[in-house]
Amino acid sequence: MPVSDYDLCEAWKHVLGLCRVNRGDNVTILTDRSTHPQNLRAATIALQSLGAVVTRIDLQPVDAEKALSRDAFGYLGTTPLTGNEAALAACLASDLVVDLMVLLFSDEQQKILESGTRILLAAEPPEILVRLIPTEVDKARVNAAARLLEAASRMHVTSDAGTDVVFSLGQYPAVKEYGFAEERGRWDHWPSGFILTWPNEGHSNGRIVIDRGDIVLPLKRYATGPITLEIKDGYVTSISGGTDAELLREFMESFNDREGYAMSHVGWGLQDRAKWSTLSFYDREQTIGMDARAFAGNFLFSLGPNLEVGGTRNTACHVDVPLRGCSITLDGKAIVERGIVLNMNVEDQ
Numbered sequence: 001m002p003v004s005d006y007d008l009c010e011a012w013k014h015v016l017g018l019c020r021v022n023r024g025d026n027v028t029i030l031t032d033r034s035t036h037p038q039n040l041r042a043a044t045i046a047l048q049s050l051g052a053v054v055t056r057i058d059l060q061p062v063d064a065e066k067a068l069s070r071d072a073f074g075y076l077g078t079t080p081l082t083g084n085e086a087a088l089a090a091c092l093a094s095d096l097v098v099d100l101m102v103l104l105f106s107d108e109q110q111k112i113l114e115s116g117t118r119i120l121l122a123a124e125p126p127e128i129l130v131r132l133i134p135t136e137v138d139k140a141r142v143n144a145a146a147r148l149l150e151a152a153s154r155m156h157v158t159s160d161a162g163t164d165v166v167f168s169l170g171q172y173p174a175v176k177e178y179g180f181a182e183e184r185g186r187w188d189h190w191p192s193g194f195i196l197t198w199p200n201e202g203h204s205n206g207r208i209v210i211d212r213g214d215i216v217l218p219l220k221r222y223a224t225g226p227i228t229l230e231i232k233d234g235y236v237t238s239i240s241g242g243t244d245a246e247l248l249r250e251f252m253e254s255f256n257d258r259e260g261y262a263m264s265h266v267g268w269g270l271q272d273r274a275k276w277s278t279l280s281f282y283d284r285e286q287t288i289g290m291d292a293r294a295f296a297g298n299f300l301f302s303l304g305p306n307l308e309v310g311g312t313r314n315t316a317c318h319v320d321v322p323l324r325g326c327s328i329t330l331d332g333k334a335i336v337e338r339g340i341v342l343n344m345n346v347e348d349q
């Protein structure tokens with residue numbers, strides 16, 4: 001259902017408060033043609049009501065001649081900030097950047113974060129933002145999961161559909177997505193509510209079966225039949241199945257880049273308010289699919305870049321696939337059982 005301007009402003013004030021926006025803070029809002037106008041209006045009003053000094057920079061789209069879709073995650077790497085020294089300077093001079101256009105997986109995003117500027121990404125439509133508004137409870141759950149993940153050296157994922165894959169861990173930190181950026185140099189995505197990390201480079205081996213009903217992003221399709229990925233030494237070596245597999249293969253082949261077949265992040269969903277079915281209620285271009293990435297109990301794996309954790313793999317090809325019904329263990333300890341998140345000791349901070 002649509003959201004009133006008042007309710008959306010209140011939601012933005014809540015989240016920007018969690019981002020610790022203070023009176024006098026410099027905040028730059030980045031927009032492009034995909035930006036939802038009501039989000040821009042609400043974010044601007046909310047920021048000014050908190051006393052922030054607001055700058056809005058509207059950026060021109062790029063890569064139209066290369067991308068197969070208009071989805072923000074359909075072609076990564078270069079962004080409208082690439083080579084835009086004026087806009088980058090404004091971001092570097094800001095305490096917070098509100099990204100309404102998706103900088104994710106870009107060198108520019110890393111430069112901005114390394115300067116100490118915080119980034120809050122928010123590219124979903126207003127009603128999804130309001131339904132999945134982040135809370136301190138979300139943060140506590142994600143932090144508890146991060147403690148488990150960062151202490152682990154081995155993730156084993158299995159499913160009745162045939163997934164049986166092992167990831168060695170430890171080379172990279174956990175990335176916590178709970179929906180607000182409150183610490184210096186931190187990035188987060190509203191909406192979210194999931195935990196992820198990258199496997200040690202070259203140490204992912206086994207098979208992943210994308211089962212009927214699992215979602216393939218950015219294709220935004222519910223698979224109608226199994227897609228089997230063989231993974232060896234950190235790379236997908238084969239993709240087999242029916243039409244869905246052919247579509248995924250063609251999408252990935254279009255980048256002509258072996259690095260697009262590398263394992264990217266792995267983790268699991270923790271957001272009870274996010275739903276696997278949400279994508280079925282939207283036209284594909286109305287959403288970037290964050291319910292799919294965040295629904296509690298998913299096993300979310302992805303292929304392609306590793307810039308977010310200091311890697312150098314900046315391939316433009318990025319695939320996110322949240323699977324249902326998987327079981328995840330960390331060093332033999334059950335964390336998710338057939339798509340159900342087992343209790344975590346959230347209390348101890």
Ligand SMILES: O=c1ccc(O)c[nH]1
Nearest residue numbers: 177189192293302320
């Ligand atoms: O929030 C996000 C969105 C996409 C992605 O691949 C990771 N995290």
